[in-house]
Amino acid sequence: MYRRFTFFGGKGGTGKTTCASSYALNLARRGVRTLVVSTDPAHSLADAVGHPIGSEVVKLEPNLWGLEIDAALEARRYMESIQSQMLHIVSAAIVEEIKRQLKIAYLSPGAEEAAIFDRFVEIMEQAGDKYDVVVFDTAPTGHTLRLLTLPEVLEVWIEHLIKKRTKAMDLMRMAAKYEKDLQEKLKEDPIFDILSRRRDMFQRAKDLLTDHELSVFHFVLNPEKMPVLETERAIALLEEFDIKVGSVVVNRIIPAEAGEFLRRRRESQEGHLATIDEKFGKYGVVKLPMLESDIQGMDDLAKVSRDLEAIER
Numbered sequence: 001m002y003r004r005f006t007f008f009g010g011k012g013g014t015g016k017t018t019c020a021s022s023y024a025l026n027l028a029r030r031g032v033r034t035l036v037v038s039t040d041p042a043h044s045l046a047d048a049v050g051h052p053i054g055s056e057v058v059k060l061e062p063n064l065w066g067l068e069i070d071a072a073l074e075a076r077r078y079m080e081s082i083q084s085q086m087l088h089i090v091s092a093a094i095v096e097e098i099k100r101q102l103k104i105a106y107l108s109p110g111a112e113e114a115a116i117f118d119r120f121v122e123i124m125e126q127a128g129d130k131y132d133v134v135v136f137d138t139a140p141t142g143h144t145l146r147l148l149t150l151p152e153v154l155e156v157w158i159e160h161l162i163k164k165r166t167k168a169m170d171l172m173r174m175a176a177k178y179e180k181d182l183q184e185k186l187k188e189d190p191i192f193d194i195l196s197r198r199r200d201m202f203q204r205a206k207d208l209l210t211d212h213e214l215s216v217f218h219f220v221l222n223p224e225k226m227p228v229l230e231t232e233r234a235i236a237l238l239e240e241f242d243i244k245v246g247s248v249v250v251n252r253i254i255p256a257e258a259g260e261f262l263r264r265r266r267e268s269q270e271g272h273l274a275t276i277d278e279k280f281g282k283y284g285v286v287k288l289p290m291l292e293s294d295i296q297g298m299d300d301l302a303k304v305s306r307d308l309e310a311i312e313r
């Protein structure tokens with residue numbers, strides 16, 4: 001049994017893309033139809049697998065497909081779709097104002113995340129027939145945690161908007177009691193529909209992400225001080241949001257045969273490894289050695305994937 005949605009996350013540069021693509025390759029070579037998706041706006045999936053990947057799914061080898069979500073493109077599509085929905089609804093007088101507001105929203109810090117999120121949910125919902133497993137190569141921790149906890153946070157906010165909208169419409173309907181035409185017009189409320197569609201989408205995303213049989217999140221870290229602290233905090237947050245934490249992958253462990261030059265560094269890693277075993281032992285700690293050179297292309301990834309077989313499925 002494989003969980004349908006497998007996430008790899010962690011601090012910048014720890015080896016998330018390497019682990020995600022190597023894990024995906026291993027599944028594919030066992031006959032599991034696998035899609036590996038990068039949600040990191042700074043993609044490096046194509047480099048890792050040694051094959052160009054873009055905002056449309058490409059086949060990488062039998063049973064393996066890749067996709068890099070293009071944050072800027074999704075943000076633009078997202079804004080355009082909201083704009084076209086809104087422009088149908090609002091009166092001509094405020095069209096320019098709406099356009100202006102949307103432009104500001106497009107440039108705001110959360111816009112790309114919101115747009116990536118929509119695409120991300122779409123991928124999860126449509127994965128069913130085509131793929132057995134979707135492996136997500138995520139952006140460094142902070143960004144990803146915001147992405148995964150977005151439904152929970154936005155649900156509260158959208159619920160509030162829906163309540164306000166309902167109240168406003170009730171008032172308008174009351175005021176229109178004696179005007180037949182207006183009454184007819186107010187029967188439907190497109191804004192309410194848009195809001196409730198989004199609320200339902202967040203709800204569905206939350207259901208998928210918090211289903212422990214369906215989704216699992218693996219952490220990748222290096223045996224150093226800061227990543228241990230960051231991983232500890234991130235695990236606590238995910239668990240608070242009821243997202244299943246799978247394995248903790250410790251990457252770049254200096255092998256014993258590395259020689260005198262790296263001895264001191266190796267000793268310091270040993271201390272951190274002991275802390276990692278103690279703190280994260282219950283999740284299953286999977287260890288990966290530091291290799292002599294970068295891990296690039298399918299052959300390199302296949303070498304790493306044997307070590308990753310210990311990852312909890």
Ligand SMILES: Nc1ncnc2c1ncn2[C@@H]1O[C@H](COP(=O)(O)OP(=O)(O)OP(=O)(O)O)[C@@H](O)[C@H]1O
Nearest residue numbers: 012013014015016017018252289290291293294295
């Ligand atoms: N165990 C290892 N031995 C040697 N090189 C490694 C190892 N793990 C990763 N690398 C190399 O280190 C670089 C960074 O790894 P990777 O891209 O997987 O990290 P990342 O966590 O995805 O980074 P980012 O946060 O930038 O997305 C890559 O060039 C990769 O080939």
Ligand SMILES: [Mg+2]
Nearest residue numbers: 016017040044
């Ligand atoms: Mg990466």
